[in-house]
Amino acid sequence: MAKNIIFYFSGTGNSLKVAKDIASAIQDCELISMGKSHKLSGTYERIGFVYPIYAGGMPGAVERFVKALDLLANKNSFIFAVCTSGSGSAGGLTNISKIIGGKGGKLSYGESIKCFSNYVGLYAMGSDADNKAKAQSQATKQVIKDIQSLVVKPPCKNNPIALLHGPFIKWMAKRDKGFNVSEACNGCSTCSKVCPVGNIKMQDGKPIFLHNCEQCMACIQWCPKQSINLKNKTQNRGRYHHPEITLAEMINRK
Ligand SMILES: Cc1cc2nc3c(=O)[nH]c(=O)nc-3n(C[C@H](O)[C@H](O)[C@H](O)COP(=O)(O)O)c2cc1C
Ligand code: SF4
Ligand code: SF4
Structure with missing residues (x-):
């Protein structure tokens, strides 16, 4: 069994890239998709969740996944969440913090990383994918340092855009x-x-x-x-x- 585990959800790879970068830096880390449910067996030093922001919050699949995850044996693990977004995390980190708190765990660290905005159902794709990818990698470096050193940084308060989340999802x-x-x-x-x-x-x-x-x-x-x-x-x-x-x-x- 690995020492660390990261669960990720990703449609166009931004979140997968962040999850991979963190996993390779902290080493001895399993990477598991949040597309279907997962049973945690054993205890981990770090448990991470990496996912995109949809309509100011977590994707529905991520919310369902985290709600269904049994954290009982891992309440003392360093639990972190990193979300990727076009412009900011809105309520996507406070949501997960509440869910994990409700299970008796603690979200020790939450951070968001600005990436290329991918919602082609709403707007045209920009032409700056390479620059955005570079900026994403740069921003991920600090997040990696924090997660390596188990820095405690709970997410800040909801942004008002988070109110739109439920109806939109x-x-x-x-x-x-x-x-x-x-x-x-x-x-x-x-x-x-x-x-x-x-x-x-x-x-x-x-x-x-x-x-x-x-x-x-x-x-x-x-x-x-x-x-x-x-x-x-x-x-x-x-x-x-x-x-x-x-x-x-x-x-x-x-
Ligand atoms: C359905 C949908 C809704 C989105 N809503 C937001 C949003 O509310 N705020 C934001 O900053 N970015 C939003 N985005 C952009 C994504 O969060 C961003 O591009 C993310 O990095 C995509 O990650 P992925 O490549 O791992 O799928 C949205 C994207 C999609 C597809
Ligand atoms: S829509 Fe058709 S061509 Fe496109 S990925 Fe699906 S099966 Fe392939
Ligand atoms: S947009 Fe919908 S149907 Fe298409 S890959 Fe994503 S979840 Fe599946």
Whole structure:
């Protein structure tokens, strides 16, 4: 069993890159996706959660995952959360702090890292992916130092944007009803493999969306044919994934 464990959720690789960077620095660390539930066996020195901010808070899948996690044997571990976002963590760290507190644990450290904004369902992708990736790596360095030294830094108070979170998350789960697949689709099933929550099944060589969507945008962003779109909105908005994260890493998650 490893000494440390990090749970991550990631649609376009920003959070996976942060999780990988922290894991390789603290060493002896398991990396586990929060797409499906996990049973902690044994005790860990550090337990981390790394995830993107969606609508000012945690992705629904992350919230469900943390709520279901049995922390009883790990109440004294150094528990940390690092979220990635376009502009800030809003309520995404205070949410997780409350959930962990409710289980008798303590979120010792919470920090957010500014990254490339990936919500192609809402806006066009910027052209500064490489610069944003550099800034992300730079910001991750301080977070790594803190986590290595077990620095205690609980998250600060909610930002007012966090109030929008609950209603938005509910609305987003069914937003895949607006997804369409163009004739360019070659049936490769990348979309189904990259979906972190199993919301896509292949039928007659085409993806079908099951309406338990996290809006992580992985399917739209990683489709090699750019054939998945949200209504008529995303056709000309470009596509993004973190430049140092490969499709294989996204698919071969544990
Ligand atoms: C559905 C959705 C909602 C988002 N909402 C926010 C937000 O409220 N605030 C923010 O700063 N960034 C927001 N973002 C941007 C992501 O948090 C950011 O790009 C993150 O680093 C993506 O991580 P990933 O590459 O690991 O998926 C949103 C992205 C998506 C897909
Ligand atoms: S990833 Fe794109 S091309 Fe491949 S099956 Fe899905 S929609 Fe079709
Ligand atoms: S269907 Fe697409 S957007 Fe929805 S959770 Fe799966 S990969 Fe993410």
